[in-house]
Amino acid sequence: MKARGFLVVLSGPSGAGKNTLLSAVLPRIPDLKYSVSATTRPPRPGEKHGVDYYFLQDDEFQEMIDRGEFLEWAEFAGYRYGTPRRFVEECLAQGLTVITDIDIQGARQIKQRMPDGVFVFLLPPSFEELEKRLHKRGTDSAEAIGRRLKIALEEVAAIVDYDYWILNRDLEEACEQLVAIIRAERARVSRTDLSTLPL
Amino acid sequence: MKARGFLVVLSGPSGAGKNTLLSAVLPRIPDLKYSVSATTRPPRPGEKHGVDYYFLQDDEFQEMIDRGEFLEWAEFAGYRYGTPRRFVEECLAQGLTVITDIDIQGARQIKQRMPDGVFVFLLPPSFEELEKRLHKRGTDSAEAIGRRLKIALEEVAAIVDYDYWILNRDLEEACEQLVAIIRAERARVSRTDLSTLPL
Numbered sequence: 001m002k003a004r005g006f007l008v009v010l011s012g013p014s015g016a017g018k019n020t021l022l023s024a025v026l027p028r029i030p031d032l033k034y035s036v037s038a039t040t041r042p043p044r045p046g047e048k049h050g051v052d053y054y055f056l057q058d059d060e061f062q063e064m065i066d067r068g069e070f071l072e073w074a075e076f077a078g079y080r081y082g083t084p085r086r087f088v089e090e091c092l093a094q095g096l097t098v099i100t101d102i103d104i105q106g107a108r109q110i111k112q113r114m115p116d117g118v119f120v121f122l123l124p125p126s127f128e129e130l131e132k133r134l135h136k137r138g139t140d141s142a143e144a145i146g147r148r149l150k151i152a153l154e155e156v157a158a159i160v161d162y163d164y165w166i167l168n169r170d171l172e173e174a175c176e177q178l179v180a181i182i183r184a185e186r187a188r189v190s191r192t193d194l195s196t197l198p199l
Numbered sequence: 200m201k202a203r204g205f206l207v208v209l210s211g212p213s214g215a216g217k218n219t220l221l222s223a224v225l226p227r228i229p230d231l232k233y234s235v236s237a238t239t240r241p242p243r244p245g246e247k248h249g250v251d252y253y254f255l256q257d258d259e260f261q262e263m264i265d266r267g268e269f270l271e272w273a274e275f276a277g278y279r280y281g282t283p284r285r286f287v288e289e290c291l292a293q294g295l296t297v298i299t300d301i302d303i304q305g306a307r308q309i310k311q312r313m314p315d316g317v318f319v320f321l322l323p324p325s326f327e328e329l330e331k332r333l334h335k336r337g338t339d340s341a342e343a344i345g346r347r348l349k350i351a352l353e354e355v356a357a358i359v360d361y362d363y364w365i366l367n368r369d370l371e372e373a374c375e376q377l378v379a380i381i382r383a384e385r386a387r388v389s390r391t392d393l394s395t396l397p398l
Contacts, residue, residue, distance in 0.1 A: 121388065125397060162388050163388060180383045184379045187379075189320065192364060194359065197355060197358070198323070
């Protein structure tokens, strides 16, 4: 009774903790594949090319756009981010679950192209906590943080277009929640090949 | 961010293990309430009135029908089974999750009245296993078992109208699956009061 593959899009305001949550969930679910995004933003300390992101020059990114190699791409806080199409499509064809963390604009594009994807909105516990986290990360200037916060406030309205929400107050709890969502979605009748039923 | 209450309907062929699964899941989920069904069938050994079922006489059952006190009722293998309406409605109004195990006919009626319920189809691992279980239960005559098996085969076609399926090969696994489904459904944006968001 093999389920068809599907894409899980983890989105939410910058600083909500998408990346940390993703890293915690990946080892817990068999056959869950991470779709590495491409970006023109410079690596943060410790980030690795091909693992955290494909770090590209502006012209390299543009070439991928021109060749139609992105499932979605968007500009966010001065940099471009995109989801390479081929990896996702190959995994889905094999019946695997793919997960990706992308910003709200990108998620909106994916929803139009893959309405049967699973859209999960990650919320920071509060606006104050979000501000604290962005400062603590230490990778953005005060101006950039202000810009991200303003965007975050606007972005929360987008939650109405999502299937699920997770409040990122406690990482373990958020992680269990995301695992439950993925398990449940794998058990959806609409994702199942009914010709393989045991009865 | 309190979720609205919803009803989880666990259904599937007779002998799939609905009752056993339900008993295993109830202690694991806080605020999950069991809706006790009413029936005209006599109690099996160990079954208690008000806990496993409300065991009613034919005329008592008929009076409840006449007063509109059932959310659904159906006749199955010579007996009548029904879901008392008041308990379910009171729990849902309080934001609680209610679970009930009912046969396929009853589930179909509930789906018409409560399309936002969560419909879970429980499958026995195989037809042979189903037959074995019904014999082992020792509560039905060979003729009654034959009738139940014939009905089971026809009933599996109803799975297309359900949201989720669970294969009851291993009780612990089936239990985790049902817990995941209920957790996920509680995190659905469409079941959430968005005015209480932290941002």
